[in-house]
Amino acid sequence: MLHLDDIASHDELFAWTGRLLTQVIEPLGRGESARYTPYDWRARHFGPPRPLPAAPVVLVEGVGAGRRALRPRLACLLWMDVPAREAWARGRSRDGEEQRDFWDGWVAAELGHFAEDPSRPYADLLVRQLQQGYEVLRGPLGELGPHQDVTHREGPTSMW
Numbered sequence: 792m793l794h795l796d797d798i799a800s801h802d803e804l805f806a807w808t809g810r811l812l813t814q815v816i817e818p819l820g821r822g823e824s825a826r827y828t829p830y831d832w833r834a835r836h837f838g839p840p841r842p843l844p845a846a847p848v849v850l851v852e853g854v855g856a857g858r859r860a861l862r863p864r865l866a867c868l869l870w871m872d873v874p875a876r877e878a879w880a881r882g883r884s885r886d887g888e889e890q891r892d893f894w895d896g897w898v899a900a901e902l903g904h905f906a907e908d909p910s911r912p913y914a915d916l917l918v919r920q921l922q923q924g925y926e927v928l929r930g931p932l933g934e935l936g937p938h939q940d941v942t943h944r945e946g947p948t949s950m951w
Contacts, residue, residue, distance in 0.1 A: 792849070792850040792851075792852060793815060793827070793843055793849060793850070793851050793852065794852050794853055795807075795811075795851065795852065795853025795854065795855060795856060796830070796832070796853060797827065797829035797830055797841075798810055798811050798814075798815075798827065798829075798830070798853075799830065799853075799855075800830045800835075800837070801832070801835055801893065804896075804897065804900045804901075804904075805855055805858075805900060805904045807855075808858065808860045808861070810827075811827075811861070812860075814826065814827040814828070815827050815843060816861075816864055818845075819843070819845050819849060820864075822845050823845060824842050824843060824844045824845050825842070825843040825845070826840040826841065826842055826843070827840065827841060827843060828840050828841070829841050832886075832890070832893075833889070848866075851865075854901060854904075855904060855910070856868075856910070857870065857910030857911075857913055857914065858904075858908050858910060859908050862913055867915045867916065868910065868913055868914050868915050868916075868930070869914065869915065869916045869917075869918055870910065870911050870914035870916070870917050870918065870930065871918050871920075872911075872917040872918060872919045872928075873919075873920065875901075875902075879894065879897075879898055882894060882897070911930075911931065912931050912932075913930075913931070913932065914930035914931060914932070915929075915930045915932065916928065916929065916930050917929070917930050917931075
């Protein structure tokens with residue numbers, strides 16, 4: 792699993808597509824292990840490279856994973872269907888007072904990102920948290936798209 796919090800940075804909240812492609816998606820697409828430099832949100836710099844082994848399925852988790860530039864490379868787009876205010880409150884609670892200024896900027900950046908490049912309308916599945924467990928529903932497209940079995944290329948070593 793790859794967390795997009797490791798790819799984004801304070802300076803590039805959403806301008807990380809190139810880094811994700813070169814460090815992760817392209818090597819995995821060749822059946823190779825990826826090596827990415829995770830960002831340290833407290834120290835505000837990128838750390839040493841971390842390996843991400845090639846696998847039949849790699850989950851990419853985080854805001855922006857369903858962006859236009861990445862959708863052709865996704866086997867399936869799941870959308871965690873959480874109201875924005877609730878998601879932001881969870882993030883603020885997780886990160887504490889130390890990251891308060893970050894969250895003030897994040898909210899505006901996220902709203903701008905999704906106004907320009909929405910992901911939810913392209914979700915194959917919506918996932919909603921219940922009091923116990925989760926509910927999985929068909930996404931806004933109505934049915935799973937033709938890309939469910941393979942992405943933009945076929946091959947036994949990669950789903951990318």
